[in-house]
Amino acid sequence: MAQIAWILSAAHLFLALATSGGVGAVDFKSKCLAFKPESHISNVTLNRLEYVTAGTNLAFSDNDASCNRASQVVNIDLCRVALSVPTSQRSGFHYELWLPETWNGRTLATGNGGIDGSFGTNNGHNGTSGTAFYENEDVVIDFSWRALHTSVEVGRKLASLFYDEDIGKSYYIGCSLGGRQGIGNAEKFPEDFDGIVAGAPAVDFNSLYSWRASFFPITGDTTSEDFISPNTWKTTIHEEVLRQCDIIDGVEDGIIEDPILCHVDTQQLLCGFNNTTSTNCLNAAQVKKVQAIFSDYLWPNGTLLYPRVNPGGELLAADGLYSGKAYGPSVDWFKYVILGEPSWNPATYALDDAALAVAKNPADIDTWPSSLGAFQNHGGKIITYHGQQDQQISSLNSVRFWERLAGEVDFDLERMDTFYRFFRIPGMYHCGTGPGAWTVGQGGSAPAYAIPFDKEHNVLAAIVDWVEKGAAPDEIVGTKFVNDSIAAGVMYQHRHCRYPYRSTYSGTGDALDMASWHCVYFGGY
Numbered sequence: 001m002a003q004i005a006w007i008l009s010a011a012h013l014f015l016a017l018a019t020s021g022g023v024g025a026v027d028f029k030s031k032c033l034a035f036k037p038e039s040h041i042s043n044v045t046l047n048r049l050e051y052v053t054a055g056t057n058l059a060f061s062d063n064d065a066s067c068n069r070a071s072q073v074v075n076i077d078l079c080r081v082a083l084s085v086p087t088s089q090r091s092g093f094h095y096e097l098w099l100p101e102t103w104n105g106r107t108l109a110t111g112n113g114g115i116d117g118s119f120g121t122n123n124g125h126n127g128t129s130g131t132a133f134y135e136n137e138d139v140v141i142d143f144s145w146r147a148l149h150t151s152v153e154v155g156r157k158l159a160s161l162f163y164d165e166d167i168g169k170s171y172y173i174g175c176s177l178g179g180r181q182g183i184g185n186a187e188k189f190p191e192d193f194d195g196i197v198a199g200a201p202a203v204d205f206n207s208l209y210s211w212r213a214s215f216f217p218i219t220g221d222t223t224s225e226d227f228i229s230p231n232t233w234k235t236t237i238h239e240e241v242l243r244q245c246d247i248i249d250g251v252e253d254g255i256i257e258d259p260i261l262c263h264v265d266t267q268q269l270l271c272g273f274n275n276t277t278s279t280n281c282l283n284a285a286q287v288k289k290v291q292a293i294f295s296d297y298l299w300p301n302g303t304l305l306y307p308r309v310n311p312g313g314e315l316l317a318a319d320g321l322y323s324g325k326a327y328g329p330s331v332d333w334f335k336y337v338i339l340g341e342p343s344w345n346p347a348t349y350a351l352d353d354a355a356l357a358v359a360k361n362p363a364d365i366d367t368w369p370s371s372l373g374a375f376q377n378h379g380g381k382i383i384t385y386h387g388q389q390d391q392q393i394s395s396l397n398s399v400r401f402w403e404r405l406a407g408e409v410d411f412d413l414e415r416m417d418t419f420y421r422f423f424r425i426p427g428m429y430h431c432g433t434g435p436g437a438w439t440v441g442q443g444g445s446a447p448a449y450a451i452p453f454d455k456e457h458n459v460l461a462a463i464v465d466w467v468e469k470g471a472a473p474d475e476i477v478g479t480k481f482v483n484d485s486i487a488a489g490v491m492y493q494h495r496h497c498r499y500p501y502r503s504t505y506s507g508t509g510d511a512l513d514m515a516s517w518h519c520v521y522f523g524g525y
């Protein structure tokens with residue numbers, strides 16, 4: 001699954017971060033193997049207790065194959081603890097606690113993507129299917145918030161016992177569903193974390209899942225009349241999107257710097273438009289489909305249900321949301337949770353289903369707070385980022401969410417800046433990859449390890465500095481490696497601005513030199 005690429009480096013864990021000091025390896029190994037988590041936490045089962053040395057390629061043989069993450073190289077000596085934790089008579093979660101030999105008192109938790117139970121905790125069910133939700137609301141509650149929150153409580157208690165020290169600052173990093181988990185946790189349990197990195201957050205979850213379900217009835221299946229092939233999306237349509245929008249920022253580089261400014265006139269895709277005889281064009285029915293896909297998704301009364309797609313995202317959505325196949329996680333969410341009808345046909349999806357999803361809001365999963373005041377008052381900080389070419393969650397929804405929170409503080413930018421900073425990453429797809437300078441320390445794919453771990457380049461380092469030194473990031477420098485390969489070297493770096501600033505080309509100078517760009521305040525949507 002596409003979600004896998006961005007998963008945090010340290011998959012599967014509530015990781016106690018290392019710095020210096022510590023006991024000898026032999027002592028640490030015995031200390032690890034003597035640990036008895038099950039004697040400290042009621043009803044947990046110990047599944048694994050292993051001393052793991054630096055350099056080990058750890059196989060995740062317990063993970064469901066659909067998680068698509070078979071192994072990970074561990075780069076420090078640590079004590080690996082795997083637990084099953086019951087949450088009710090009919091539910092529970094599995095997770096791992098990684099305790100490094102040398103510890104700096106910090107803890108880090110992570111989350112999942114899609115509707116998955118693969119990383120961090122298993123969110124109450126294994127793998128990427130939603131069948132476990134069917135007729136078991138406790139599993140849905142674990143998925144929505146309980147597995148993460150409970151794992152934080154269990155993890156803090158066990159880490160403190162293991163090291164016989166107090167817990168220091170507590171952090172979270174995740175993307176997609178994982179971004180939502182971070183923000184949802186700040187909403188419900190404002191004291192769990194001091195710092196949260198929430199990438200491309202799947203907030204307004206029910207409406208996001210409706211929006212995703214809405215594409216299949218528009219595209220039809222691959223055999224339907226006027227179906228638009230993936231190749232047409234990637235060539236004819238993508239080229240027209242770039243023709244209309246690439247140059248808005250003054251640089252023709254295949255990257256639309258700010259989708260807020262790009263409103264594609266889909267009529268220009270119509271064969272014969274402007275009396276041309278081009279063969280790279282669409283018929284009227286196809287133009288209508290593209291128009292529907294590129295438009296804001298609205299309720300019948302005209303109010304916004306979910307914002308329009310990111311232009312440029314069609315390069316990957318061609319094989320995803322627009323591919324003529326119903327989007328799996330949305331299908332499962334409707335079948336097993338919203339409707340409770342395993343035989344539901346996703347071709348019949350309609351606005352009534354979206355309204356039902358909002359009305360049911362299972363396990364309060366929506367995550368659409370108008371304020372994160374309690375988290376803010378606790379001193380908590382959130383860094384969020386979103387790829388401007390995201391093919392799965394519109395980055396315009398993160399704009400909308402910023403505006404929603406800002407509305408609660410009278411659009412006082414200084415107040416927003418004290419606890420919530422949103423970085424827009426041009427040319428980045430969903431959580432990672434893409435033509436832009438997308439490596440910002442979000443973890444997962446290899447290039448993240450090849451950038452400096454400092455607040456200028458790395459969102460995790462930035463949240464730590466913000467929480468512990470009060471040094472808030474104004475900009476994050478993203479890195480693009482040649483062919484996304486570390487060995488091939490850095491291609492260029494780019495300055496990513498916090499909302500409502502816009503990365504703006506100076507009009508002169510090499511566009512690949514970040515000195516040619518500045519963050520310019522524009523005030524918001």
Ligand SMILES: *[C@@H]1O[C@H](CO)[C@@H](O)[C@H](O)[C@H]1NC(C)=O
Binds near residue numbers: 042043086
């Ligand atoms: C532990 O399990 C027992 C038996 O299922 C149950 O009665 C009890 O409530 C559980 N305790 C906790 C803390 O979950």
Ligand SMILES: *[C@@H]1O[C@H](CO)[C@@H](O)[C@H](O)[C@H]1NC(C)=O
Binds near residue numbers: 063094
């Ligand atoms: C889920 O995975 C855990 C290991 O992480 C395993 O112990 C458990 O049996 C699995 N549950 C199911 C229902 O497959």
Ligand SMILES: *[C@@H]1O[C@H](CO)[C@@H](O)[C@H](O)[C@H]1NC(C)=O
Binds near residue numbers: 268274
């Ligand atoms: C339409 O055609 C005119 C005349 O050839 C040309 O100047 C103009 O740029 C065309 N417009 C578009 C949107 O292609």
Ligand SMILES: *[C@@H]1O[C@H](CO)[C@@H](O)[C@H](O)[C@H]1NC(C)=O
Binds near residue numbers: 275
């Ligand atoms: C296209 O051709 C028709 C018929 O010749 C003409 O009336 C119309 O103005 C032309 N449109 C454009 C945009 O050039």
Ligand SMILES: *[C@@H]1O[C@H](CO)[C@@H](O)[C@H](O)[C@H]1NC(C)=O
Binds near residue numbers: 299300301302303
């Ligand atoms: C429009 O409909 C939506 C969905 O039913 C509802 O939430 C919203 O309040 C309505 N807005 C207005 C202005 O009536």
Ligand SMILES: *[C@@H]1O[C@H](CO)[C@@H](O)[C@H](O)[C@H]1NC(C)=O
Binds near residue numbers: 482483
């Ligand atoms: C990058 O990829 C392209 C296309 O696969 C290839 O032609 C080129 O040699 C690669 N460049 C480097 C430096 O690896």
